Amino acid sequence: MELGQLVNGTPVTEFILLGFGVGQQERFLLLIFFAILYVATLAENLTIIILVVLDTHLSRLPMYILLSNFSWLEICYVSTTVPRLIFDLTSLQGIISFRECFLQFYLLFSFGTTENFFLSAMALDRYVAICHPLRYPQIMSQDFCYALVVACWGLGFMAYVVPVTMMSRLSFCGPNIIDHFLCDAGPLLSLACPPLGVTPLVCQTFVNIFVFSNVLFVVLSYGTVILTLLKPSFEGSRKKAFSTISFHLIVVTLFYGSVVGMYITPEGENQAEVTKAVTLFYTSITPFLNPMIYCLRNDQVKEALGRLRKRKVSLLGRNMTV
Numbered sequence: 516m517e518l519g520q521l522v523n524g525t526p527v528t529e530f531i532l533l534g535f536g537v538g539q540q541e542r543f544l545l546l547i548f549f550a551i552l553y554v555a556t557l558a559e560n561l562t563i564i565i566l567v568v569l570d571t572h573l574s575r576l577p578m579y580i581l582l583s584n585f586s587w588l589e590i591c592y593v594s595t596t597v598p599r600l601i602f603d604l605t606s607l608q609g610i611i612s613f614r615e616c617f618l619q620f621y622l623l624f625s626f627g628t629t630e631n632f633f634l635s636a637m638a639l640d641r642y643v644a645i646c647h648p649l650r651y652p653q654i655m656s657q658d659f660c661y662a663l664v665v666a667c668w669g670l671g672f673m674a675y676v677v678p679v680t681m682m683s684r685l686s687f688c689g690p691n692i693i694d695h696f697l698c699d700a701g702p703l704l705s706l707a708c709p710p711l712g713v714t715p716l717v718c719q720t721f722v723n724i725f726v727f728s729n730v731l732f733v734v735l736s737y738g739t740v741i742l743t744l745l746k747p748s749f750e751g752s753r754k755k756a757f758s759t760i761s762f763h764l765i766v767v768t769l770f771y772g773s774v775v776g777m778y779i780t781p782e783g784e785n786q787a788e789v790t791k792a793v794t795l796f797y798t799s800i801t802p803f804l805n806p807m808i809y810c811l812r813n814d815q816v817k818e819a820l821g822r823l824r825k826r827k828v829s830l831l832g833r834n835m836t837v
Contacts, residue, residue: 527687530616530706532609534696535791546604551599552803559806560586563648563816577655578640582809584664585633589802592626595619596697596798603696607690616698621679623697623798627774629671631729634767636663638736641760646743658831674725680716682707685714694787699794737764765808773797778801 535545537609567573567583574580599619603609613621643654682700685707693702700718740760744753772797810816 519584527613527691529610529612529691530698530721531692532611532696532698533692534603534609536670542604543628545628546601549597549601549604549799551787552799553593553601554800555753556591556597556803558592558805559803559809560590563806563810566816566819566823570822572822573815575657577642578637579815580657580664581633585630585637585668588626588629588633589805590629591622593727593799593802595622600696600799603825606831609696611698616703617679617683620674620682620698620700621650624675624700625672626680627797628668628725630770632667632671635729635732636667637763638733638767639663640673641763642736642740645740645760650751659769675721678714678721681714681717681791695794697794698754699790701790701796726771726774733767733771737767745786757826762808762813766805769804769808770797773801777815788790 535541537545563582563586596619599611640655644651645652678700682703687706688708691706693706695702700722702714702716707714735758743749744756747755773793812824
């Protein structure tokens with residue numbers, strides 16, 4: 516990756532992240548908050564992964580294969596931003612090198628795009644399970660499910676290679692100060708020297724294609740599911756099915772609601788602060804909330820936890836006997 520060039524030819528080797536622009540006491544409180552949030556997010560998502568891996572019943576179910584990968588994705592997603600944010604809160608200036616900045620930018624958008632695809636994959640799983648229950652074992656086989664997982668990860672990481680490469684080759688004008696707590700497309704483009712060529716258009720086009728195509732697929736999938744559940748034949752199982760997909764819809768709404776919020780950020784003096792708040796929500800808060808939403812009141816997860824506890828008690832009993 517070539518370093519960006521200033522107008523006078525001096526290479527840009529670093530950027531300064533302004534962060535939240537608060538006092539020392541507020542910085543300390545934010546540091547504690549984000550440290551607790553990060554540890555809790557790791558613990559929640561790791562619990563789901565371990566539970567799915569250790570429980571032979573859950574590990575065979577397509578939904579939980581997808582969910583365990585989704586939890587691993589959330590760990591990666593939050594680790595792209597929060598540790599760096601905590602580090603910057605301990606220093607007076609959030610200095611980040613040119614390469615580190617663009618690496619964070621690439622990983623952030625790659626994990627975000629991968630999450631788009633996983634939300635679509637889980638919507639597909641619920642669509643097949645409810646709309647085509649007799650064909651569900653054949654369609655959502657383990658082989659197909661693992662192929663879906665590989666496709667989500669692969670497409671997610673290939674999606675933003677071109678835009679990030681194009682942006683990294685732009686020349687950057689002074690000052691090299693980013694009014695944000697992470698390296699994002701908008702603030703980086705605002706520091707680039709004109710002419711920018713087709714780079715902003717390419718970046719926006721890629722975002723629009725991958726975000727709105729997945730939004731459309733998710734809306735159509737859950738829309739069809741809801742219409743199917745309203746049929747008289749589902750009267751007996753409607754409540755349980757609605758309870759299941761309602762949690763999925765909450766996760767989808769949280770993620771896409773915050774992402775779409777980035778497109779309707781109001782112009783004005785507070786635009787940067789609103790952008791930071793929205794970005795903070797979908798990069799830090801939603802990875803913490805998602806495991807609780809998916810597993811709250813989930814009977815299969817509760818049963819798996821019960822089986823795991825019994826297994827531990829049984830092992831302890833055997834060790835004490837020996």
